Every structure is written in structure tokens, then in C-alpha cells.
């Protein structure tokens with residue numbers, strides 16, 4: 001449907017940045033699109049649809065319960081609201097309007113208090129919670145996490161993400177042990193993670209995933225966990241959850257995406273590495289450019305091309321190269337997290353072979369122009 005690009009005069013994009021929200025995240029498989037289309041074309045008793053798809057997914061993932069929400073950000077806000085409101089009918093419809101008598105503090109390692117495109121703390125506030133930071137920017141021991149827990153604590157929130165500080169942070173199991181010791185729930189934001197079982201098994205009461213990231217579903221989110229907490233998340237549909245409603249197409253699309261994700265063969269890091277070889281060789285011919293394979297810093301099975309720019313020889317630095325690539329046609333988006341250290345990363349999970357060739361050409365052209 002290239003006419004969409006023409007009709008609205010949209011710029012074609014090569015997404016070498018991974019599951020990037022700025023570009024629309026991912027491209028669901030045909031069977032996922034079919035399920036979403038079926039959802040759009042039919043009516044359902046919506047509560048029934050939510051319950052049955054949630055139970056189906058919970059069965060697939062061997063969790064007590066699950067429910068589909070509009071995105072992972074909504075999942076964070078709704079999980080926070082769930083542990084604060086629980087089944088209090090007055091508070092459900094008065095969150096943000098009435099004072100909260102019970103626990104409303106959400107304990108979070110300071111190194112987890114990040115901005116993933118929007119701040120975690122904004123979602124906590126949206127759910128009626130108050131962030132309490134534990135430890136330091138570069139350190140949080142289980143003892144420091146424990147020290148932040150008080151009778152006002154509604155939950156511990158753990159951000160499992162490449163955005164968070166990785167070193168000297170507690171593990172999910174350690175956070176779960178602290179949560180159990182103090183009788184508070186543990187919420188894990190695993191929005192972009194690939195393992196749909198691990199954090200629940202490690203003791204989280206609620207685990208949140210972004211439907212469009214690893215699972216490549218439509219715009220959606222998944223909250224799974226212990227039955228009581230998931231029920232309280234669902235109850236928020238009569239409260240703040242109404243402003244984050246997901247439609248029947250998203251619910252059926254994500255359910256199909258979860259099922260597919262568990263059964264379809266995954267492209268492995270080794271396969272990405274093989275596909276990247278010609279690009280690396282091509283870029284290493286360019287003056288002032290050094291390209292090598294780099295594995296995901298957060299430990300996921302993802303291989304990327306790491307491209308370092310020597311401004312003296314290449315004629316431009318990494319940040320300028322990224323700007324120029326985005327400004328070109330097609331617009332090439334890469335990962336710029338290390339641009340300040342002189343490196344860009346190219347993630348080819350959403351790049352087909354023809355685009356991979358175009359990408360190499362765009363970088364060559366950029367350097368020849370200098």
C-alpha cells in the first residue's frame with residue numbers, strides 16, 4: 001500500500017532502531033492481522049472477550065491470570081492503581097479526586113527511575129502512586145530496597161529494561177524476596193523483554209509487556225500475574241482504565257500474537273549476525289568508519305552492527321551521521337544511545353534484505369559527500 005505514503009506525503013522509513021515507538025514499533029504477521037480484522041468485523045460481549053482471552057493467554061504462559069491492556073505504559077498505571085485501589089469502590093471512581101488513606105507509595109530502585117520515551121514516574125503518578133526511590137543512581141542492594149519499604153508502601157516496582165542501570169541493581173528474585181518479606185506485591189515492567197514466563201516464575205505478582213515490541217502484536221499491552229492482582233487491574237476499566245481502553249481488534253490481535261510468538265521460529269542473534277556480515281564488510285571499507293558486531297547490552301539474543309565514526313577521517317561524528325541519515329530519503333533510523341561516545345548501532349530485526357542493501361548505500365553516500 002505504497003499509495004498511503006503518496007496520499008499523505010509520508011516519508012519512507014528504514015527502521016534500523018529496533019522496536020521503536022517513534023516509528024510504529026513492529027509489523028504484525030498476517031495471522032495476527034487476520035485476527036485483528038476479525039475483531040473489527042464482529043461484536044462480542046466485551047467483558048467475556050477480556051476474560052476468555054486473558055484466561056487463554058494465562059494458560060499458554062502458565063500464569064494464574066492475564067489481561068490485555070492498551071499498552072505497557074497503561075499496564076504500569078493500571079497495575080499501580082490496582083494495588084492502591086484494590087476493590088475499594090469509592091476509591092475506584094475517586095482516584096486523584098479524594099485523599100488516599102491506605103498505602104500509595106511505589107518503591108523503585110533509583111537506577112530504575114528512567115525515561116523510556118515517557119517517564120516511569122509519570123505512569124506511577126497516573127495510577128495514583130507516589131514514587132519512593134531506593135538506593136542510589138548506580139547502586140541498590142536488597143537492604144537498600146528493604147529500607148525504603150514502610151507501612152505506606154503499596155508495591156515494589158522493578159523495571160527490567162535496557163533503559164535501566166544494569167550494574168549493582170537487585171535481581172528480580174531479590175526484589176521478590178524483599179516484597180515477600182514485607183508482604184507487598186512486586187510489579188515488574190518487562191515491556192521490551194522476550195521471556196514471557198521468567199519474571200512471573202521469579203516471583204513477580206504482576207508482569208507487564210508491550211504487545212507491539214517482542215511479541216510483534218498490534219499496539220497493546222499484556223499484564224499477567226496472580227489472579228487477585230489481575231482482577232484488580234481489570235476493575236480499573238471502571239476507573240482510570242476507561243481512558244486507556246483497548247478495542248476488540250487489539251485484544252484479538254495480541255492474543256494471536258502471543259500464540260504465534262510462542263510457536264513460530266524466532267530469528268536468533270546468530271542469524272542476525274550472519275545477515276549483518278556483508279554490511280560490516282561494506283562499512284569497513286569506508287574511511288574513518290569501524291564496524292563490528294555488537295551483542296545486546298541487556299543480554300537479549302540480539303546482534304547489531306556497531307559503527308564507530310572517527311570525525312577527523314570520516315568528516316562527521318556519530319551524532320551528525322545519525323541526523324543526516326534521518327534527514328535522507330528514505331529516512332534511516334538507527335540506535336543513537338552511544339552517539340555521544342562516537343558509535344551508532346544498526347538493529348536489523350525490522351529491516352528486510354533489500355532495505356539492508358539500501359541502508360549500506362545510504363551510509364556510503366553520506367561519507368562520499370564529505
Ligand SMILES: *Cc1c(COP(=O)(O)O)cnc(C)c1O
Nearest residue numbers: 071072073116161189191192210
Ligand atoms: C517501551 C517501554 C514501555 C512502554 O511501552 P508502551 O507499550 O509503548 O507503552 C515501558 N517500559 C519500558 C521499559 C519500555 O521499554
